[in-house]
Amino acid sequence: MRIQDDDTTQRKGPWTEHEDFQLLFHVHMLGDRRWDFIANVSGLKRSGKSCRLRWVNYLNPGLKRGKLAPHEERLVLELHNKFGNRWSKIARKLPGRTDNEIKNYWRTHTRKRAQENKKTSASPARSPSFSHCSSSSSICTNHPTNASKPTTETKERSFYDTGGVEMFIKEGKTDNKKRATTRVTNNMGEGQEGNHSMEDIWKDIDLLDDNSVKPFFDPYSERAPLTWDICMSTWWTMDGQEEFTNNTFHQATQTFNSGLVD
DNA sequence: AAATATAGCAACCGCGTTGTA
DNA sequence: GTACAACGCGGTTGCTATATT
Incomplete structure (x- = not known):
């Protein structure tokens, strides 16, 4: 199993549910752009690239699961x-x-x-x-890379085109939750990190969605409650990411993470 | 029942493209 | 205009589950 080497290097290999949860949370907070930033802020020892891939291929709520029809x-x-x-x-x-x-x-x-x-x-x-393709390889004989090139490169949006969190929020997630929960059984076996099922994750996201001043913090913490509103308003009024990282969001992340571990 | 082969899938890597300072 | 960072894509690898011997 390819797991992380040490603290300084980035983690590789299968994602744990804990990591998924963290990533979901931070994508929800920050949108599905700026992957390097998300990777840094989330505390995940993953590259931005890896985070994006995980989101695109697994966590994105628009994913269909199962065999191709x-x-x-x-x-x-x-x-x-x-x-x-x-x-x-x-x-x-x-x-x-x-x-x-x-x-x-x-x-x-x-x-x-x-x-x-x-x-x-x-x-x-x-x-x-x-009938038009080589049967033993994926290379088509009438490969259309140039041949049937569309005249206009349409700006179609694939579900996995990362388009920001608003898309995620606007679209009802009811069906997506079901999809997401169909494959949570993998990535277990890493100690206690597998305590959150995808169902739990979606429940938590739901709580965040209902953000009419609902704190996402450890209720036993003595820290002031950080609300979605506060975080988001801080986020949008902040000039530099660094400052933001070092203050509110960092605090929120830590609170979030500690709540998760406890 | 055990060993081996195969299928299916998740994740990584390298590179080209695009965006930004 | 340029250099660098981030993103997106295609190819490839490796792990796990299932089928077969």
Whole structure:
């Protein structure tokens, strides 16, 4: 298992639920941009890049989970035929699916096809949807990188295009919660960090959503309650991130973290 | 039941692009 | 205009669960 080396280096490997919780919290607070900043402020020993990836591929509430539906599979085949390995582009046409997911699907799919074709190598029967592609690799013969390039590069937003927290808040999360909770069983086994299920996390986020002056602090702490309102107003009126980091948010984070550990 | 192979998926890495000071 | 930082993407790796022998 690839876990962190020491205090000074960044942590790698599977995310724990505690980390997920922290990340969710901070994305909720700060929006899903500025990943390096989030990584620093959250106290997570992760790179911003890693945080973004985790959000995009796992924590984003817009994610669909589970196997690709038949129509999605067809769409992937069609779009790959059209766009080649432009996974992000393909993913934009499949709401709730990530480029990573599609890439993985394609990989296993082509592997299967390759094996099937090996078995029937004498008369390779190709499915119609694969008629334009090499069956043993992901490289299309009519790779359209240039060929069928759309005239206008549309600014479609994929669900995983990070667009700030307002999107997250505006969209009802009811269904998303269900999705998010479907795969919480992994990443356990790291001591006591697995105490929060995704359900718990969403509950907590709900509490934050209902932010009519609801403190997200340890009730037993003697510190003044930090409210969502206070934090957000501080955030938006602050000039420099450093100052903010060192004051209110830092305090909020510490309170949050200590509450989590206790 | 144990060993091995395979599938599925999460996460990392490197690099190109974009934004900002 | 330039240098640097951050972001986004595609390729790849490695782990875990499941199937097969």
